[in-house]
Amino acid sequence: MTEPQVKNRLKSVAGEKNMAKSITIGKVRRLQQCSTPGGKLVMFALDHRGNLQRALNPGDPQSVTYEQMVSFKVEVAAAMSLVASGILLDPQFGAAQAISAGAIHSGCGLLVALEKTGYTGDPTARQSQILPGWSVEKICRMGADGVKLLIYYHPDAPNAAEQEDLVAEVGEYCRQYDMPFFLEPLSFSLDPAVKKVATAEKRIVVTETARRLTPFGVDILKAEFPVNIDDEKDESVWAQACAAVSEAAACPWIILSAGVSFEEFERQTFVACRNGASGVLAGRAVWAEAADLAGAARQEFLQTIAVERMKRLTKVIEAYGRAWTDFYPDLGRGVSQEWYKKYGQ
Numbered sequence: 001m002t003e004p005q006v007k008n009r010l011k012s013v014a015g016e017k018n019m020a021k022s023i024t025i026g027k028v029r030r031l032q033q034c035s036t037p038g039g040k041l042v043m044f045a046l047d048h049r050g051n052l053q054r055a056l057n058p059g060d061p062q063s064v065t066y067e068q069m070v071s072f073k074v075e076v077a078a079a080m081s082l083v084a085s086g087i088l089l090d091p092q093f094g095a096a097q098a099i100s101a102g103a104i105h106s107g108c109g110l111l112v113a114l115e116k117t118g119y120t121g122d123p124t125a126r127q128s129q130i131l132p133g134w135s136v137e138k139i140c141r142m143g144a145d146g147v148k149l150l151i152y153y154h155p156d157a158p159n160a161a162e163q164e165d166l167v168a169e170v171g172e173y174c175r176q177y178d179m180p181f182f183l184e185p186l187s188f189s190l191d192p193a194v195k196k197v198a199t200a201e202k203r204i205v206v207t208e209t210a211r212r213l214t215p216f217g218v219d220i221l222k223a224e225f226p227v228n229i230d231d232e233k234d235e236s237v238w239a240q241a242c243a244a245v246s247e248a249a250a251c252p253w254i255i256l257s258a259g260v261s262f263e264e265f266e267r268q269t270f271v272a273c274r275n276g277a278s279g280v281l282a283g284r285a286v287w288a289e290a291a292d293l294a295g296a297a298r299q300e301f302l303q304t305i306a307v308e309r310m311k312r313l314t315k316v317i318e319a320y321g322r323a324w325t326d327f328y329p330d331l332g333r334g335v336s337q338e339w340y341k342k343y344g345q
Contacts, residue, residue, distance in 0.1 A: 021329070022328065022330065023219070024343075026179075027178050027180050030109070030180050031145075031180050031220075033086070033110075034086035034111065034145050034180070035086070035324060036314070038323055040085070040318055040321045040323060041086065041279030041324065042085045042086075042279055042310065042313060042317050043087065043282070044081070044084035044087045045087075045256065045257075046073055046080075046089055046287070047090040047113040047148065048284075049069075049092065049093065050117055051284075052069065052073075053069070056068060056072065066093065072290075073089065073094040073098060074094075074097060074101045077094070077098040078101075080287070082105050082307070083307050083314070084108055085279075086110065086145065087109070087111070088111040088112070089111070089112060089113070090112070090113045091113065091131065091134055109145040110144045110145050110146075111144065111145065111147070112139045112148065113149075114131065114134060114135075114147050115130060116128075116129045121159065124157065124188075124191075125159040126152035126159075127163070128149070128152055130170075135173070136170065136177055136179055140177040140179050144179075145180065147182065148182040148183075148184060149166075149167070149182070149184065151166065151167060152186050152188055153186070154187055154209075157190060164216065167183060168216040168217065175217055178344075181217055181220070182218075182219065183213060183221055184222040184256065185221075185223070185224075186224065187205045199228045199237075202224070202226060202227065203226050206224050206241075207248045210223060210248040211250075214248075214249045214253075218250070218251050220252050220253070220254060221252070221253040221254070223245055223254070225255050225268045226238075226242060226244070227241045229260070239271050242277065243275040243276060245276070246276025246277070246322075247276075251327060254277055254278055254281055255277060255281075256280075257282045257285035259284045259285070260285055261285065262309050264285075265280075265282065266309075270316050276322055279321050280313055282313060286310060286313075287302070289301055290306065
């Protein structure tokens with residue numbers, strides 16, 4: 001898209017949150033592929049690249065080979081796609097490789113990451129990039145069910161507007177190709193001396209991020225849990241923070257696990273779903289220990305502990321999560337006889 005096209009899109013979506021929600025039939029079909037029959041999102045994340053290299057060989061991450069990365073992802077995908085409603089993979093080591101190996105089981109949707117891992121620019125003005133040579137069109141053509149973009153974002157960062165433009169651009173491409181757009185904003189501190197955003201600020205940042213970014217064509221927000229549980233133990237505060245995200249977001253939202261323990265993530269899932277979330281895109285909280293194992297030991301862990309963790313999350317989400325279909329009140333009211341004539345216009 002040209003800069004004027006992006007700016008026009010930004011203007012056109014500025015008031016979308018106050019308009020009646022609608023969704024194309026192509027996006028509906030693909031979201032159905034990624035969700036449970038009840039419209040809940042019990043999804044598994046394995047798009048990690050640098051983090052996985054460090055997990056597989058903490059002493060020398062760069063020595064981890066392409067073959068080792070692919071083997072791990074294919075093994076994990078084969079086990080987890082049996083119990084997850086959808087799986088997120090990256091284009092470099094996971095998506096095509098898992099499809100080719102027959103590792104993504106029928107009934108499990110596929111999301112594919114769009115971004116280049118990491119960021120460029122100043123740490124207080126982080127810039128996200130689309131992986132060179134990759135695009136929404138290619139994700140659509142390979143048969144995936146959704147596009148995921150990770151973006152580093154702070155509402156008060158000096159480059160916030162540029163990051164918003166990137167979200168709007170991807171949102172427009174996803175509209176053109178009827179691809180559900182999953183957005184994953186990651187917050188950061190504007191003070192180089194502070195490693196982690198404190199809970200008081202994080203609640204504001206996560207909520208304001210949901211408010212600002214979700215109108216730009218985002219279909220599912222993959223949000224950080226809006227509280228640092230290390231310094232805030234009161235679950236009533238967690239509930240208030242999650243309710244605020246639900247109020248701010250213009251689309252369904254799910255939570256990411258951010259490397260916390262499974263027990264902590266299960267508690268976060270319970271609180272988030274009771275306060276408006278539609279599920280999870282769970283990563284290392286489910287599979288982290290598998291990186292330290294190999295052979296039969298890895299298989300046993302995946303097929304027992306990791307699978308049981310996803311089943312436990314499923315029970316919580318099915319019981320308390322909000323169906324993504326709730327956001328589209330006209331869904332299921334019938335299709336006109338000549339709907340196809342205007343489709344895509």
